[in-house]
Amino acid sequence: MSDIINIKSMKKEYRMGKITVPALNGVDITINAGEFVAIIGPSGSGKSTLMHILGCLDTPTDGNYTLNSELVSAMKKGKLALIRNKQIGFVFQTFNLLPHLNILKNVELPLMYAGFNKKKRTQTAKKVLIEVGLGNRLKHKPSELSGGQRQRVAIARAIVNNPTIILADEPTGNLDTASGGDILSIFSDLNDKGNTIIIVTHDPAVAKRANRVINIVDGLIQDGNIS
Numbered sequence: 001m002s003d004i005i006n007i008k009s010m011k012k013e014y015r016m017g018k019i020t021v022p023a024l025n026g027v028d029i030t031i032n033a034g035e036f037v038a039i040i041g042p043s044g045s046g047k048s049t050l051m052h053i054l055g056c057l058d059t060p061t062d063g064n065y066t067l068n069s070e071l072v073s074a075m076k077k078g079k080l081a082l083i084r085n086k087q088i089g090f091v092f093q094t095f096n097l098l099p100h101l102n103i104l105k106n107v108e109l110p111l112m113y114a115g116f117n118k119k120k121r122t123q124t125a126k127k128v129l130i131e132v133g134l135g136n137r138l139k140h141k142p143s144e145l146s147g148g149q150r151q152r153v154a155i156a157r158a159i160v161n162n163p164t165i166i167l168a169d170e171p172t173g174n175l176d177t178a179s180g181g182d183i184l185s186i187f188s189d190l191n192d193k194g195n196t197i198i199i200v201t202h203d204p205a206v207a208k209r210a211n212r213v214i215n216i217v218d219g220l221i222q223d224g225n226i227s
Contacts, residue, residue, distance in 0.1 A: 004164060004196055005031040005054065010063030010073075012049050012219075023049040024060070025219035031165075031198065036191040038210035039200045046219040048169075051200045055088050055167050056080040068164050085113055089158030091168040095150045097142040103129065103153045104138040110161045128156040132186060148179030155186055165196040172206055184209045 012024040023046045031037055041047040052058040053065060056072055059080070065073035072083055090096075097106050107125040116124070129135055132152040142150050151171060158166050168187065172180030188209065191197045199210060207213050215222050 002033055003030045004033040004068055005029065006064075006066040008064045010053070010060045010065060012046075012053065012058070013061045023219055024053075027063070027219070027221045029214065029221060031196065033196055034191070034194050036188070036197045036209075036211045037199070037214060038207035038212070039198065039214045039216060040202065040204065040207040041216035042202060045216045047200050047202075047216050049219075050216065050221075051167065051169055054165075054198065055090060056084045085110070086161065087164035089161065089163035089166045091151070091154050091158045091166065091171045093170040093173040095142070095147075095154045095174075097150060097153055097157075099142055102139045102141050103134065103145070103156075106142070106153055107157045107160050110157060114161060124160055125156070128160050129153070132156045146179070147175050148182055151175060151179070151183050152186065155183070155190075159190065159195070165198060166190065168197070168199045170201055170203075171199060172201075172203070180206070 007027055007029040010024055010027040011022070014021045014023060027050065039047050039050060049058070053060055056067070060073050063073065064071060067083065068087060070083070072080065075083070097103075098109070104122070104125050107129055108121040111121040111124055126135070126138065129138060132155055134149060134152055134156070137145065137149065142153065145153070166187070172183055175183065184206065187197050187199065197210070199206060201207055
């Protein structure tokens with residue numbers, strides 16, 4: 001199995017006035033294509049910083065990040081934006097759906113940015129919404145859906161471009177236990193189909209649904225299982 005993410009000696013520091021605050025302290029991570037990985041750590045551990053770098057939303061202060069054989073840690077913002085649009089599907093705790101658009105239009109958005117024509121956008125968006133169990137809600141707006149259904153829409157939007165990885169940030173954080181379990185089952189099904197899934201969480205119960213757990217504490221990483 002080939003690696004899709006390779007991080008070597010990664011450091012990230014932030015400047016706060018005259019003070020330098022370390023967030024990542026020399027991180028090495030390898031994630032293979034088709035893995036389902038959870039990154040877990042307490043508040044302030046560095047997991048949010050790591051997520052932003054994995055998602056090409058930020059760059060490291062030092063070290064290398066290779067995504068799908070491309071050295072993204074050396075790229076400028078414009079190229080990083082292209083990598084994000086083509087290779088990374090994001091799922092957020094707060095859904096980040098556009099309230100004035102129905103769910104079909106919300107899911108079509110990444111395809112619009114990718115240059116697909118209207119017919120292809122509609123066909124593809126419908127297909128993935130059916131896959132997540134919302135084929136009968138295409139014309140509904142986000143406000144007309146439950147939290148669990150809105151997260152399903154967010155997942156459909158994340159996968160509609162067939163990304164290299166799906167990166168989920170606390171995807172069950174705003175959901176009840178039953179809805180959260182349903183969402184995690186969707187991620188498991190996507191992983192069974194060959195998708196690479198990375199979930200960032202503080203919840204051990206969520207992390208246990210993954211096949212591998214990466215613990216982060218004080219900006220340092222270790223692979224391991226949650227007892």
